[in-house]
Amino acid sequence: MAIHKLCPKFEAAMELLGKRWVGLIVRALMDGPMRFKDVAETIPNVSGRMLAERFKELEAAGVLVRNVYPDTPVRIEYELTEKGRSLAPVMDAVQQWANRWN
Amino acid sequence: MAIHKLCPKFEAAMELLGKRWVGLIVRALMDGPMRFKDVAETIPNVSGRMLAERFKELEAAGVLVRNVYPDTPVRIEYELTEKGRSLAPVMDAVQQWANRWN
Numbered sequence: 001m002a003i004h005k006l007c008p009k010f011e012a013a014m015e016l017l018g019k020r021w022v023g024l025i026v027r028a029l030m031d032g033p034m035r036f037k038d039v040a041e042t043i044p045n046v047s048g049r050m051l052a053e054r055f056k057e058l059e060a061a062g063v064l065v066r067n068v069y070p071d072t073p074v075r076i077e078y079e080l081t082e083k084g085r086s087l088a089p090v091m092d093a094v095q096q097w098a099n100r101w102n
Numbered sequence: 103m104a105i106h107k108l109c110p111k112f113e114a115a116m117e118l119l120g121k122r123w124v125g126l127i128v129r130a131l132m133d134g135p136m137r138f139k140d141v142a143e144t145i146p147n148v149s150g151r152m153l154a155e156r157f158k159e160l161e162a163a164g165v166l167v168r169n170v171y172p173d174t175p176v177r178i179e180y181e182l183t184e185k186g187r188s189l190a191p192v193m194d195a196v197q198q199w200a201n202r203w204n
Contacts, residue, residue: 010193011146013200014125023116044113062203083203090195091112097192098115101164101185 016061017090021046021054026084027091029064033079063087118163119192123148123156128186129193131166135181165189 017023021043028034028042040051055078058064063084069075080087119125123145130136130144142153157180160166165186171177182189 007197007200009200009204010129010197011126012204013196014129017196018120018122018125020120023120024113027112027116086202087199090192090199093192093195094115094119095109095112097189098109098111100188102111102114 016057016063017087019054019057021051022058023091023094025051025054025058026063026080026087029078029080029084030088030091033067033077035075035077039078058084118159118165119189121156121159123153124160125193125196127153127156127160128165128182128189131180131182131186132190132193135169135179137177137179141180160186 024043025039028039036048036052036055040046040048043051055064055066059066061083062081064078064080067077067079069077126145127141130141138150138154138157142148142150145153157166157168161168163185164183166180166182169179169181171179
């Protein structure tokens with residue numbers, strides 16, 4: 001069979017999505033904006049520091065935004081961008097596969 | 103909003119799919135059985151040792167099988183199982199997202 005290089009766009013996407021916790025963070029935020037602490041509670045066995053690093057990477061990648069509301073005390077929420085929300089079909093496909101095989 | 107724990111099946115699936123190179127290996131094998139060397143050629147910047155470790159994990163997870171053909175010299179090919187092939191919708195969803203956003 002022909003040997004071909006993988007699509008570089010696919011590679012770049014997997015490089016991001018393949019990072020630990022990324023799928024779980026995106027999945028959690030699909031339901032709407034959340035505070036950091038509340039996302040952390042849905043994800044088992046990860047340190048706040050690791051999770052904060054992933055949030056920064058996802059923000060840099062344009063997948064989520066950090067919204068700061070000037071309440072007292074200040075309220076900070078994370079929200080998926082359109083780019084992040086459009087990962088829904090990926091998350092759904094993973095869930096369907098997981099339901100079938102796990 | 104309600105805080106809920108993520109689905110443990112989704113978690114387990116992401117734990118596997120979220121490992122580095124897994125998406126690229128599965129994607130490469132979607133076209134049919136391949137020798138280790140030929141998969142390795144489609145994936146940039148990964149050592150043979152790292153890749154071999156991932157192959158073992160994917161074999162243990164039932165995603166691929168290792169077929170040994172008693173030719174001279176012996177021929178070894180890796181092939182997706184039904185479980186592995188049924189990742190096609192996940193791979194397609196990632197590709198579509200990648201095309202749109204990268």
